[in-house]
Structure formats: C-alpha cells, structure tokens
Amino acid sequence: MRVSICAILVTIPAVLFYGILLSLAVNIPTLDNYGGLDFINRLVTLQGFSARLSFLLTSQFNEYKLVFAEGIWWFQYGIWGHIDLRVLSVIGNSFVLLLAVVLWKMFLPACKDLGTRLALFIPVSWLLFQLQYFDLLNWGGAGLQHITSLVFAFATIYLLLRKTRLAFCGALAFFLLTVASSANGFLLLPIGLLILASNRQYARVAAWLVASAGLIAGYFSHYNVHSSQASPDHSVLSALLHMQPQYILSFMGSAAGMPFEKASFVLGAALCLFFLWMARRGYIRRNPLVSSCVLFLLLTAIGVAGIRSDLGLDGSVSSRYTFFSIMFVILAWFIIAEEFVQHRRGSLLNSRTYLSAVAVAVLFCLFMDLLGFIVIKTWDGKLTAGMAIFEHPNPPGSTEGPLIPKTEFERRILAIHKPSREVLIESMKLGVYQPPAL
Numbered sequence: 001m002r003v004s005i006c007a008i009l010v011t012i013p014a015v016l017f018y019g020i021l022l023s024l025a026v027n028i029p030t031l032d033n034y035g036g037l038d039f040i041n042r043l044v045t046l047q048g049f050s051a052r053l054s055f056l057l058t059s060q061f062n063e064y065k066l067v068f069a070e071g072i073w074w075f076q077y078g079i080w081g082h083i084d085l086r087v088l089s090v091i092g093n094s095f096v097l098l099l100a101v102v103l104w105k106m107f108l109p110a111c112k113d114l115g116t117r118l119a120l121f122i123p124v125s126w127l128l129f130q131l132q133y134f135d136l137l138n139w140g141g142a143g144l145q146h147i148t149s150l151v152f153a154f155a156t157i158y159l160l161l162r163k164t165r166l167a168f169c170g171a172l173a174f175f176l177l178t179v180a181s182s183a184n185g186f187l188l189l190p191i192g193l194l195i196l197a198s199n200r201q202y203a204r205v206a207a208w209l210v211a212s213a214g215l216i217a218g219y220f221s222h223y224n225v226h227s228s229q230a231s232p233d234h235s236v237l238s239a240l241l242h243m244q245p246q247y248i249l250s251f252m253g254s255a256a257g258m259p260f261e262k263a264s265f266v267l268g269a270a271l272c273l274f275f276l277w278m279a280r281r282g283y284i285r286r287n288p289l290v291s292s293c294v295l296f297l298l299l300t301a302i303g304v305a306g307i308r309s310d311l312g313l314d315g316s317v318s319s320r321y322t323f324f325s326i327m328f329v330i331l332a333w334f335i336i337a338e339e340f341v342q343h344r345r346g347s348l349l350n351s352r353t354y355l356s357a358v359a360v361a362v363l364f365c366l367f368m369d370l371l372g373f374i375v376i377k378t379w380d381g382k383l384t385a386g387m388a389i390f391e392h393p394n395p396p397g398s399t400e401g402p403l404i405p406k407t408e409f410e411r412r413i414l415a416i417h418k419p420s421r422e423v424l425i426e427s428m429k430l431g432v433y434q435p436p437a438l
Helices: 004-026 031-045 049-058 067-080 085-105 115-127 141-160 166-179 183-198 202-219 236-242 245-252 263-280 288-311 311-316 319-341 353-389 408-415 420-430
Strands: none
Touching: 004 085, 004 115, 004 353, 031 049, 031 067, 031 319, 031 420, 049 067, 049 183, 067 085, 067 141, 067 166, 067 288, 085 141, 085 183, 085 288, 115 353, 141 183, 141 288, 141 319, 166 183, 183 288, 236 319, 245 288, 245 319, 263 288, 263 319, 288 319, 288 420, 319 353
8 A cells, every 4th residue: 555655646746747738738839849840841842861861960950959859850740741749749748757767767776665765756756747847848849859868868877887788788879869869968978988987897988989979070060150049149169158157056956946036046056065065975986876967967057057148147047947957956855865764764754854855845846837837828828829810910911920929038039049930931831830720
C-alpha cells in the first residue's frame, strides 16, 4: 500500500500537467513557431534529399542551429504533407516525461527500498510537472530546443559514468543529440573529459575529443557569427564580453522570480552557496553524476548570461529560463535527500525536512498550474483573435494579424522574430500550413 500511495502521489502532477496542456493546445503559430514554418517554407523549395539534408545541417535561427527541432518539423511534414502545431506540441511536451525517467534513473540508485525512493521522489515530480515554464510548452520550437537538450545532456552524463563500452557508445550518440538540440551541448565536452580522465579511460578520452572535433566542425560550418539576438550589431562572441555576473544568479534562481522578480537573485545565491558548501564536503567525489549535472547547468547559466545579458536582467527570469532554475532546485533536493534524509531513523512522516519539501513542492505546483493555465489561455485568446483578423480583415486588405502585441514586452519579443505575416502567407501558398477556420 505504501508503494502504491507514493506512486499515485508521484503520478498526480503529471496527469494535471498533461491534462491542462492537451486541453489548451491550438494549431496557431506563435513566436518561435514562425522560425520553424520559415524553415519548412525554404526546405520544400529544394529538390532532392541531399539538398534538404544540407539545408537542415546549415540552417541557423539566431545564435543556434536547431538541427533536432527542425528535423522533427521536417519529419512531420514528410509524413503528413503539412504542419500541425498541436502534434509538435505533444512531441515537445513528452520530453518532460522522458526527463522524469532520466531523473528517476539518477535518483538514489543505492536505495533498495522502492517505497522510500518513491516517497523521496514526490517533490521532484511536483516540481517538474508544473506550468511555470509555459514558454516551453505547447510550442513546436522552444520546447524542442531547451527541454530536449537537458534530457540528452543528463542521459549523456549518466551513460558516461556507466563505464561499459555500450554505455560509452550511447553517451556519444546522446552527445550528438544534445548538440543537435542546442549549442549548450558543447558544454559536455569538458565535462566528458573530466569524467573520463578521472576514471583513467584514456582511449575514450581520445574518442571523445575526436567526436567533439567533428561536432564543432559540423556545427560551425556556414555559421553566421553576426546573428546575436541580444546584440544584432555585434558578433556572438563579442556578446560574451557584456556578461552581467548578477544575471547568472538571477538565472539560477528564476524559479522564485515569478511573481517576485527580485527573489530570483536571492534563490540563485542560496543555491550557489549550497552547491559550493556540498563541494567542500566532498560530495563531488561521492556522487559525480549529480555533481556533473549541476556543473552542466551552471555552465549553461554562464553561457546564457554571456549572450543574453544585453536584453536586461528582467530577461533572466523569462518563463523559459525558469525550467533551468527548476532543475537546479531538483538537483539540490537530490543532494539533500541523499545526504540528510534517506538514512535518518524512523518514518519520513516524522521528518520536518521531508514534509516541508513535499508541502512546498505541492503548493508551488498547484499555484503555477493555475498561473500557467491563465497565461496560456490568455495567449491562446490573443492568437485566435489575431488569426481571425488575419483570415477576415476589416477593412479588406488590412495587414493586421496574426499576432497582436498588447504590451511593450510582447512588442519587444515579437520584434526579434521574422515578420510573422509574410511567413504565414508563404506557408499557406506552399501548402505547408493551413490555419483553422475562425
């Protein structure tokens, strides 16, 4: 019964999460979706598989080459002959479930009591399956970049530490998928070297370097260094010189920045101090898997600060970045559960630390599900209204729609994306996408 109850409590937030998202999915593009539609528009004009594959490998969106995400778009178009954004949303959202599976494999592997392990995993599930990072959900673009990159990166690190030959081959494959998802996949290069060198696997170090060199050569072939989203007049490398250190801490703690923006810095500083304290206690040696995942997230925070600081500190608490902050919090709980909770005597119901963690995670999830539902529902309404104006302009010939920014923040975000109207018209002419009748 104990195992069953814990399993139900682990499952409930996932059911709420996917139930809400499925009910709100719409087949209307928004923001990053237009990058995907533009990619397909250009792809279908090319003749032959080799030409299309070459375009996939060299296509660039802002600072990134989104090979995996755009490959999914191409795959759907190849199967159905058109794009349905609801299906792409389901695919992107499903990677949250895959991430939960990877986290479960990483969580307390030495714990033989399934009931205890499930009970301690309850805060993880409620923190993960919630809608605070709504910018990555029900989209066919951003979710297939950020969520997938973490799934593949954590899987890479997990397999590198398994030490078998088959696991190493799997790690190389996931390394490739991480880079294909997002540029932060290259952060696995030094992490992989540290893991392999510390285990004295020097032949694999050489293989890792060869694989890394190949990925670097492929990624930066035909790469436009003057495509910085934050600093369009400068190169991507020069954007790193404008890094704001406080951006890193705000990024790490952005889970606390909604709705209290200044709290993000406090949580980020607390997390940073906690990880440093555990490193001094020798935790890196006791659990290199969790430590390496924390390092990957920290290097990602530094990289994002380098290329996004020019957008202002308020950008560090963007909804899409709260996803990474939640990962920091989850890994902090991994450490607390492993070091301070699992070996205590008596029932977990007598542990204030455990009960507090469960209560905070559940309340946080329920609040963010409500907030996320309201935000997504409101944005869906704006998309529907904009698409209706686009399809039925009044007066005829009006160039309004399909996106109608209402606030300064929305206008700023829309300004950095390719003009939506032109992309949408081209998609309709080519038969790539057909908007719903409104």
